[in-house]
Amino acid sequence: MLHLPSKFSAALVITASFASPALADLQVHTYSSPDPDSVNTYAIETSDGLVVVSTQRTFSEAANAVTRIERIGLPVAAIVIPVPHTDHFGGLSVFRDAFPEAEVFASTATIRSLRTDGEGYIASRKAALGDDFPSQEQVIETLPENVLENGDTLEFGDVSFEVIEVPNANAPSNTMLYSEEESTLFAVEVVEDGVTAFLRDADLDAWIATVESLSERLPGLETIYGAHNAPAPAAYAIAQQREHLEAYRSALDAALSDGVMTDIERDQAVADLMAHFPDHAQVARIEQSELVSLNFQWQAERRLVSE
Numbered sequence: 174m175l176h177l178p179s180k181f182s183a184a185l186v187i188t189a190s191f192a193s194p195a196l197a198d199l200q201v202h203t204y205s206s207p208d209p210d211s212v213n214t215y216a217i218e219t220s221d222g223l224v225v226v227s228t229q230r231t232f233s234e235a236a237n238a239v240t241r242i243e244r245i246g247l248p249v250a251a252i253v254i255p256v257p258h259t260d261h262f263g264g265l266s267v268f269r270d271a272f273p274e275a276e277v278f279a280s281t282a283t284i285r286s287l288r289t290d291g292e293g294y295i296a297s298r299k300a301a302l303g304d305d306f307p308s309q310e311q312v313i314e315t316l317p318e319n320v321l322e323n324g325d326t327l328e329f330g331d332v333s334f335e336v337i338e339v340p341n342a343n344a345p346s347n348t349m350l351y352s353e354e355e356s357t358l359f360a361v362e363v364v365e366d367g368v369t370a371f372l373r374d375a376d377l378d379a380w381i382a383t384v385e386s387l388s389e390r391l392p393g394l395e396t397i398y399g400a401h402n403a404p405a406p407a408a409y410a411i412a413q414q415r416e417h418l419e420a421y422r423s424a425l426d427a428a429l430s431d432g433v434m435t436d437i438e439r440d441q442a443v444a445d446l447m448a449h450f451p452d453h454a455q456v457a458r459i460e461q462s463e464l465v466s467l468n469f470q471w472q473a474e475r476r477l478v479s480e
């Protein structure tokens with residue numbers, strides 16, 4: 174395969190340091206947009222061509238990712254939009270223009286969310302990013318045409334993936350791809366270490382239960398690719414994500430034990446969480462301490478409503 178002095182070759186070195194010998198067969202190229210708010214686009218080699226996961230947030234970052242992918246020198250067979258958050262689909266039209274043969278896949282729930290913008294993410298990003306982001310009309314024009322369901326098998330020549338659909342985690346729909354043969358899970362944001370969870374749409378209890386059940390559900394799992402960080406050994410990433418989400422749950426339990434949350438309780442919990450995870454990356458273009466505070470507020474409101 175082609176080795177060029179790009180981010181892809183650096184990412185391959187990182188991948189190799191985590192991979193056991195059995196994993197050497199799966200070639201995963203990674204384009205990561207710059208910090209803050211770095212998001213990964215993966216290009217997985219198969220004998221049918223590349224399978225791309227996520228298309229960046231902006232047209233300009235999508236163009237950068239496309240340039241890197243073109244340098245690999247293989248056709249793109251498929252593009253998967255794994256989650257209906259803007260950092261994973263905003264650049265889809267740039268990918269469609271560059272790789273018109275590629276089939277585009279997403280879950281029913283993700284396609285619905287893109288079509289309706291029920292959470293208002295598309296409108297707010299369009300307002301902030303202007304010409305570097307699609308309008309709602311453009312998103313509808315480029316909707317994925319292939320629907321993924323939980324339990325589907327996606328086959329691309331010598332590589333096949335099980336589709337594992339997770340509702341109620343980072344987003345209302347999170348489409349993970351699992352290669353049993355390669356013991357590798359593309360987990361989007363369901364499991365990733367070192368990244369601040371985004372809790373606006375999340376059912377925290379359901380998310381934690383999903384993370385806890387993964388090792389049992391996928392007993393051969395060795396390597397996890399998250400959406401905003403480097404790949405990691407599965408046991409490590411799962412433990413880190415559990416600790417992160419459980420810290421939020423404990424803080425919520427403590428602050429809401431009397432059924433109300435005072436400003437002092439909230440500020441203390443946010444300070445504790447920041448101290449616990451000082452180096453976590455920010456996401457969603459929200460500065461980290463503000464995101465932690467918003468996370469806490471969103472989850473507190475969710476609990477108080479459901480009581």
Ligand SMILES: [Zn+2]
Nearest residue numbers: 212258260400
């Ligand atoms: Zn993301």
